[in-house]
Amino acid sequence: MLSRPQVKARWTVGALSYVEDEPDDVTPPRRRPERPALRGVTLQPSRLRVGVDVPWVTSWTSEPVTGVGPCLTTPGALAVRQSERPGFGRPVYSENHHYRQRLSVLRMLCPMCGRATATGDRWTLTARRRTAGALRAQGLGGALPTTLADSRVLIDAGAIAPLHKACAERSAGQCPHLSADEDLDLRPFAARWLVWPLWVEVDPPPSAPAQDLPPVAAFLQLCGVTDAHDRR
């Protein structure tokens, strides 16, 4: 495991400002957060239930991005940080929460309910079977071990961790985005997988040499590795 970066510089990343040595936002998935205040306005708890009506991994309007900094989900790299106030304000269904998304992939937490998934109960709805060669041909194979043959069949899950089967079935029926997807395909995830970060570009301050800039991860991506080969 890599050590945390020693970063002393302070800079802005678009609207993001770097945060140094703040404690990680380690919030247990089921904990009900304190009622937050955002720009002086106290946000009311939503009637929608996190993990039931709204996926646990979904962002809420009460959860602004706060900057970039070290994070337990990305050892050796910086990560985009975001407030943790699920269940307050309104859900932003089109946006995953940065930290919860990374945690879901890293710890195999179901993105719907936030609970751990066990071997044998990890399912995907939107993952695509692709060969390692196809990923490499698209320039996405940088994270694949060179020992992995081009013919090896992978399950490209993108940034969506596997769900419990019951949660996947419920999501497919409830979620407008998913139910409109004609390619929805409930299938078991692989027993092995690869994880790599999705990086965001960082603009350093004029005073910071570009070569000193550590990478900044936004989300984690994962790809299941099967034993099958497709040699067509």
Ligand SMILES: [Zn+2]
């Ligand atoms: Zn679940």
